[in-house]
Amino acid sequence: VLTPDFANKVIYSDSSITDIIGFHGELRSIEASDSGMMYPTIHIYKQVDLGGGALFPAIEFVNGWSLQFPAGNYLISGGNLKATINPVAGCYVMQTQSAAYAVTVAGESGVMDYTQQLDRIENMTNLIPAVL
């Protein structure tokens, strides 16, 4: 379940995000809610057709929005997500990125080495520079 904090531009998620396309749809619904209309959009979205019916979705949080989980272990997979994930004590976030399913492990202080991993993915796939 996603809960927006419009005043502080934070999206709270109480569970892992394993469906990036579905996550994107939920974010759009928050943006298009009567409260969300008052605020800047949360994200931009792009999907790359990999052929054979496969899609590679990518999300980037914009306008100062961030993502936050409560304490616990969480997984972000199924596409790329570029976002500031707020550090929370006892919160571990494992994030898989790119079509090659490269894996980044988030430690106690949040997402680790994200940019480096993303650069690597871009170099490998050369599919998504326009998005990110």
Place this chain on the structure above:
Amino acid sequence: MAIGSDFEVQSNGNIRHLSGTTVYTVLQLHEWLQDLADDANAAGDDNVSILTANPSKLDGPRSAIKPMILNLINGFNIDDSAAQYINFGSISQDSGNVLYTGVKSIGSPLVAGSPVYIVQNASKLTSYWADGHIQIMVKGKTGGALIDNGDIRAFSRKYGQTYADFSANLVAGGEQPVAISTSVTDWTTLDEIGAAALSAKIAITVGDTTQTTGDANGLKLYKGTITLSGGCTVAEAAQYLQYICREASTTTINGELGWKYRTLNAAYTPNASAPFGIVAGGKWFVAQGWWIAGILEADKQKVQLVSHDGSTVTYPQSGQIAISGVVSGTYVLVGRDSGTGFVTNEYTLSGATTSGGNTCVMVEAIKNDTPDTGYLRVNGKPYTYTAVDRGTKTFTISGTWGQVHASSSPAWCPFIDTSASSTSISSASFKYVSDFTARVKARKGGSPSSLQPAEATFNVSTGTSAYGVIMNTDE
């Protein structure tokens, strides 16, 4: 003379028309009678000779180019039938107790074949003359008494043309001019059947009513109301009202038949060409004293009224915002642009809202270009309002407050703040004050039907300010 074949003079002095269609001048009648009067003996059916009394005498010098004033004397006389074949002058008879006076219509332009009719003593005279300009004689006095003080009024009222009327007085004799001119009306696009069919949509009520259009004139007195319904436009109303004033009208307006109706109040200056007002440049210039009720919002800039006191009254210019390019389910928010977002602090609550209440009072005056009904956000929470009292700065919302908003809470009125149900959405109409910049946000959520959010600014002016947003596929 041919006149001798068309007329006879009976032994009792009656001059009667026998046959023929030629119309003779008063002078020709006099000349014929005098020609008979110098004959040694009466001959045929003309009982005038030197042995009878003199039949006629002119007032003033004889002239073939001026209307003559003729007196039939010594019992000689014409009747109404004979008068139909004599013109260009007047005939007095029976010692001045009977008077036929010439009437000639003049004026240009005149649509070919424009019918002219004469109203005397509130009745329409039976027409025997051809359409177009007329030159006839009308009886102005009978039995020693003037008919309606000698007054007549000539009309030309053919639907599809401008109307005309002009009064004359017959007492002086001779020939009285009446100015009649007509032209084709480009605003009567309906035929007579189409115009007549509008009767179910237009009601005419005579009686005082005090109304305002919201312009600077404020409340004004009107003497009658024309109520439009069923989607009737002002263009249609103007045509119907012109139609019911045509020559053949059987409609009664303010107690008067339409064919002679001229104005709602005797103190008003009639509009001869269109008794209910003419249409020019797409605007109906409504005759004085009439209030138009039920006017369509889109038509309010298409009328100009004149109140009972003669003030020119118009509707304030209106504005409306129309957003297109959306799909059903798209949330559309339109408000005044702050440069970076919406102006969200137009108003502040002068007091806290009350639980179960439905009103809020603002500190600031309500802007004149805020719609009478629409959307209201207090502390960012969306509401719809059903009424606004600008005097007390009070909004009345639909339903009741779902939460209490503290005093001094910020509030503003978006022009659109709802989901579109089709590919476009429009604001309520509002009074135009001045141009301003509006901001539109259009967002469509949901998976997989979401669209890329759109946001833009555009200028709002009079009339409909339309903006088409571009919402791309979200992929």
